[in-house]
Amino acid sequence: MTTAPLPDQLTATPTGDLEPHHAEMIAATLPLVGANIDAITTEFYRRLFADHPELLRNLFNRGNQAQGAQQRALAASIATFATHLIDPELEHPAVLVGRIGHKHASLGVTADQYPIVHTHLFAAIVEVLGAETVTPDVAAAWDRVYWLMAETLIDLERRLYADAGVGAGDVFRRARVVGRTDDPSGTVAVTVVATSESFPDFVPGQYISVGVTLPDGARQIRQYSLINTPGRGELTFAVRPVAATTDGPAGEVSTHIGERVSVGDLLDVSIPFGDLPVGSIGSRPLVLISAGIGITPMIGILEHLAIHAPGCPVQVLHADRSVRSHPLRARQQELMAQLPGGSLDLWYEETGDAADTGVHGGQLQMAGIPLDDSADVYLCGNNGFVQSVRNQLLDRGVAPERLHSELFSPDDWLLA
Numbered sequence: 001m002t003t004a005p006l007p008d009q010l011t012a013t014p015t016g017d018l019e020p021h022h023a024e025m026i027a028a029t030l031p032l033v034g035a036n037i038d039a040i041t042t043e044f045y046r047r048l049f050a051d052h053p054e055l056l057r058n059l060f061n062r063g064n065q066a067q068g069a070q071q072r073a074l075a076a077s078i079a080t081f082a083t084h085l086i087d088p089e090l091e092h093p094a095v096l097v098g099r100i101g102h103k104h105a106s107l108g109v110t111a112d113q114y115p116i117v118h119t120h121l122f123a124a125i126v127e128v129l130g131a132e133t134v135t136p137d138v139a140a141a142w143d144r145v146y147w148l149m150a151e152t153l154i155d156l157e158r159r160l161y162a163d164a165g166v167g168a169g170d171v172f173r174r175a176r177v178v179g180r181t182d183d184p185s186g187t188v189a190v191t192v193v194a195t196s197e198s199f200p201d202f203v204p205g206q207y208i209s210v211g212v213t214l215p216d217g218a219r220q221i222r223q224y225s226l227i228n229t230p231g232r233g234e235l236t237f238a239v240r241p242v243a244a245t246t247d248g249p250a251g252e253v254s255t256h257i258g259e260r261v262s263v264g265d266l267l268d269v270s271i272p273f274g275d276l277p278v279g280s281i282g283s284r285p286l287v288l289i290s291a292g293i294g295i296t297p298m299i300g301i302l303e304h305l306a307i308h309a310p311g312c313p314v315q316v317l318h319a320d321r322s323v324r325s326h327p328l329r330a331r332q333q334e335l336m337a338q339l340p341g342g343s344l345d346l347w348y349e350e351t352g353d354a355a356d357t358g359v360h361g362g363q364l365q366m367a368g369i370p371l372d373d374s375a376d377v378y379l380c381g382n383n384g385f386v387q388s389v390r391n392q393l394l395d396r397g398v399a400p401e402r403l404h405s406e407l408f409s410p411d412d413w414l415l416a
Ligand SMILES: Cc1cc2nc3c(=O)[nH]c(=O)nc-3n(C[C@H](O)[C@H](O)[C@H](O)COP(=O)(O)OP(=O)(O)OC[C@H]3O[C@@H](n4cnc5c(N)ncnc54)[C@H](O)[C@@H]3O)c2cc1C
Pocket: 061, 062, 063, 064, 066, 067, 207, 222, 223, 224, 225, 226, 237, 238, 239, 240, 241, 242, 244, 245, 247, 248, 249, 250, 251, 252, 253, 254, 255, 293, 296, 297, 406, 407, 408, 409
């Protein structure tokens, strides 16, 4: 079975030390690099994609690039890692490294690609800060930070590939769609089986990468959380098509899957990855908090509980715009009915049409919701929702080590 490494396994990963003179140089230049890091990463991706257009067409998420989300994520991750290196007393950025490593592994990133990123990142640093600022000493210190981070990621990704029993980067399988269910919310549940080698098993809360070829020939990849129970050779994921708004076009891959994928079609699907630490799930009380399509990892966890730990106390809190937009609502209710120790609280911003009694109006607020002090709390939704609920829980004294989040967009707030 594929198991998600826990953050404390990562803290044992030797990252090497930053030599004192490099640490001084990083401490002195971190504010300057920090102040310019958006410009540096924007220039970095411009150079990277000019030299390797295939990476933007076929590997990177061009929706994230258009929105700048990935730039901010890369910037935040490097600055967070550098900050830890110059002050090892700070908490090890294990969650950050775990999240990036699992994402990279689900995309098949390999060690030989790190020098390419290095070349363009350092050219961008010199371009933005100027050669007079990036002296050889400054360059050497940041070079050391880059490679310490890269080696940490490469080491984790190597272990993930080895644990899954695949060659480095060999994560995609041709998979046939054997089921498609259209949920009343507009979300589409898709079940696939591999056409040749079978998929390794997964743990609840993990996700796959799905690659589709779009009408312009680009192969775009997105991640989708698994919502079925492991052990049956099938993978089921649920996709909520992202509609066009006045702020942006329709989502490329979700719309493609919603409009074009049907039973019998072939997709490129990765083996499962994801580091939500659910190793001992069911042995302690749980609180599952989600918003919108962030319900998917929670459905995976509830499916697991219904079979393996139906007596586990589980408190489910879900927020949505309305009863009609609530994805997988019927399945959530069926699963709750199989969990005698479970409770369900719903928040709908538009309550007028809610068929349920006891639905709260407005946005999810933790105030007044009793919580079990010993529970593990899992959070998933858009970044703003996760950050807001996380802050509310921390303010209430919930220990940070009991809070576990999954984000569906690149994480740009680790520095917060
Ligand atoms: C670990 C993980 C698990 C996930 N699990 C699920 C899941 O279970 N179910 C699910 O539905 N999703 C899930 N997601 C999200 C999913 O991976 C996709 O991000 C989502 O489906 C949207 O992809 P898309 O290709 O349709 O949209 P994209 O094309 O990537 O667009 C995303 C957003 O960017 C905007 N955008 C694109 N181009 C521009 C532009 N030029 N200007 C302005 N705005 C622009 C779009 O309007 C849209 O709002 C998960 C993500 C992660 C990381």
